[in-house]
Amino acid sequence: MKTALTIAGSDSGGGAGIQADLKAFSANGVYGMSVITAVTAQNTVEVRSVQDIDTDIIRDQIEAVFDDIQVDAVKIGMLSKPETIEVVIEGLKKYKPSFIVLDPVMVSKGGHHLLQPEAVEKLKELLPLATVITPNIPEAEVLTGLTITNLDDMKKACEKIYELGVKTVLLKGGHLNSEPNDLFYDGQTFHLIEGKRFYTKNTHGTGCTLSAAIAANLAKGMSLLDAVQKAKCYISVAIEHSLDLGHGHGPTHHFYQLYKKELAFNE
Ligand SMILES: Nc1ncnc2c1ncn2[C@@H]1O[C@H](COP(=O)(O)OP(=O)(O)O)[C@@H](O)[C@H]1O
Numbered sequence: 001m002k003t004a005l006t007i008a009g010s011d012s013g014g015g016a017g018i019q020a021d022l023k024a025f026s027a028n029g030v031y032g033m034s035v036i037t038a039v040t041a042q043n044t045v046e047v048r049s050v051q052d053i054d055t056d057i058i059r060d061q062i063e064a065v066f067d068d069i070q071v072d073a074v075k076i077g078m079l080s081k082p083e084t085i086e087v088v089i090e091g092l093k094k095y096k097p098s099f100i101v102l103d104p105v106m107v108s109k110g111g112h113h114l115l116q117p118e119a120v121e122k123l124k125e126l127l128p129l130a131t132v133i134t135p136n137i138p139e140a141e142v143l144t145g146l147t148i149t150n151l152d153d154m155k156k157a158c159e160k161i162y163e164l165g166v167k168t169v170l171l172k173g174g175h176l177n178s179e180p181n182d183l184f185y186d187g188q189t190f191h192l193i194e195g196k197r198f199y200t201k202n203t204h205g206t207g208c209t210l211s212a213a214i215a216a217n218l219a220k221g222m223s224l225l226d227a228v229q230k231a232k233c234y235i236s237v238a239i240e241h242s243l244d245l246g247h248g249h250g251p252t253h254h255f256y257q258l259y260k261k262e263l264a265f266n267e
């Protein structure tokens, strides 16, 4: 069986972070593993508190997994602070996984900083190691200093993020008022990954889910563009059937039966 590793924060509410990633890995037919960078006390409404995991334990988790088990793809989410980013960079340089999907998580839907603002410069050092980076609109604005309100702006932002040394960019359009179309850029060609908006408040963990599904698809051997397109299909169905749990933004629905007609699980 193919495998995927998530390096991210834990969400006690189960909708985002490590929990969303492991659910998305399972639903997409790969064996999931985790390196926990931070523990958040979180639900659908708010992040109440965060404890960063000691960097020694993060290093140990990375080494324990890679020293023993084949890792076919890595997904990176919440990294919290510069020291955490540094230890993750060290681990990735040591073990050189074939595919790295970097979701540059910065702020929760409720407005809590999941990446210290002063860690953004350090995060940029991670970019050249990534196969693909998947910022949302606010994250792309932080990375580029641009204001993004339409497709033209998205193109400019993709180009600017590409110039930071990343191999490919998937800029997610979910935060714009238009249809949730994402833009994929490989330094030469733009591909519009079209979506249809579902009018629901239950969008907790959408970015985590999308990036984890991309990692799962890469682990299964899909080409990058195919992996992105199939993951977009997955997140769309997961949002369409999202769960009205809790009092805030409910989670996406990771349910194998919903996708099996649309996605290949044979690997
Ligand atoms: N209401 C929605 N209906 C359909 N797709 C959506 C909706 N909101 C976001 N998406 C899609 O979900 C994925 C995650 O995007 P986004 O919510 O922008 O990320 P993040 O969780 O990082 O803020 C993207 O493919 C985006 O286009």
Ligand SMILES: Cc1ncc(COP(=O)(O)O)c(N)n1
Pocket (backbone or CB within 6 Å): 008, 009, 010, 011, 016, 017, 018, 040, 042, 077, 078, 105, 107, 108, 109, 114, 203, 204, 205, 206, 207, 208, 209
């Ligand atoms: C631990 C953790 N990681 C990531 C997110 C971002 O969630 P979203 O995918 O909704 O932007 C989160 N809220 N909590």
